[in-house]
Amino acid sequence: MKLLNRAILRLSLILLTAIGFSENSNAKIYSYTHACMGTEFKLLIHSKKPAQEVNEVALSAFTLADKIDNKFSDYSAESEVSKFNEFEANIPFKLSLDLLDLLITSKQFHTKTNYAFEPASGALTRLWRLSKRTGTSPNGEDLASAIEASSTNNLLIDKKNKTLTKTNKLTRLDFGGIAKGLAADKMMRHLKKK
Numbered sequence: 001m002k003l004l005n006r007a008i009l010r011l012s013l014i015l016l017t018a019i020g021f022s023e024n025s026n027a028k029i030y031s032y033t034h035a036c037m038g039t040e041f042k043l044l045i046h047s048k049k050p051a052q053e054v055n056e057v058a059l060s061a062f063t064l065a066d067k068i069d070n071k072f073s074d075y076s077a078e079s080e081v082s083k084f085n086e087f088e089a090n091i092p093f094k095l096s097l098d099l100l101d102l103l104i105t106s107k108q109f110h111t112k113t114n115y116a117f118e119p120a121s122g123a124l125t126r127l128w129r130l131s132k133r134t135g136t137s138p139n140g141e142d143l144a145s146a147i148e149a150s151s152t153n154n155l156l157i158d159k160k161n162k163t164l165t166k167t168n169k170l171t172r173l174d175f176g177g178i179a180k181g182l183a184a185d186k187m188m189r190h191l192k193k194k
Helices: 002-006 051-072 080-085 097-112 122-134 140-149 179-193
Strands: 008-014 028-036 039-047 155-158 163-166
Touching: 028 051, 039 051, 039 179, 051 080, 051 097, 051 179, 080 097, 097 155, 097 163, 097 179, 122 140
Parallel strands: 008 039
Antiparallel strands: 028 039, 155 163
16 A cells, blocks of 8 residues: 555547648647555546647546545545444444445455455454554454454445445455556546547
């Protein structure tokens, strides 16, 4: 996570016109950066379009990333993920379609990676953030509780009713390992469309 937060997420796009892009064309390269999701997003856009139009498209792509961050961030108390993380155990939490889709995708990656990718690792993430701030290692009991809570086995997804229930009160979602990729994919589709 530390390396990921320091890394620059790069999206490089070539916006092709109907006649194509060539070395001799009058296309310009536009470069934009935007702080989001604890990292820096960078867009490189090659385009013949007017600068104002390219600027507007880049801004709208970054707006998409911000919306994803606002919904799935575990740092913002107002995000849907944070609201779930603070929600009681054994009571269904109503999900937006976006969060339901991300949970389903995350569970697929959880299985594909032989359980290495864990979207329910928020209890461990929270414990290590606290440890970093205080400069002390967590005690064995806290660590054992966080490990037990950090499992998708503690999540019951009801696709039909669009609800999520946690069976362990300490279970927390953390999409830091997938939300940036989701944002990049959505930004790429948006930029290609524009």
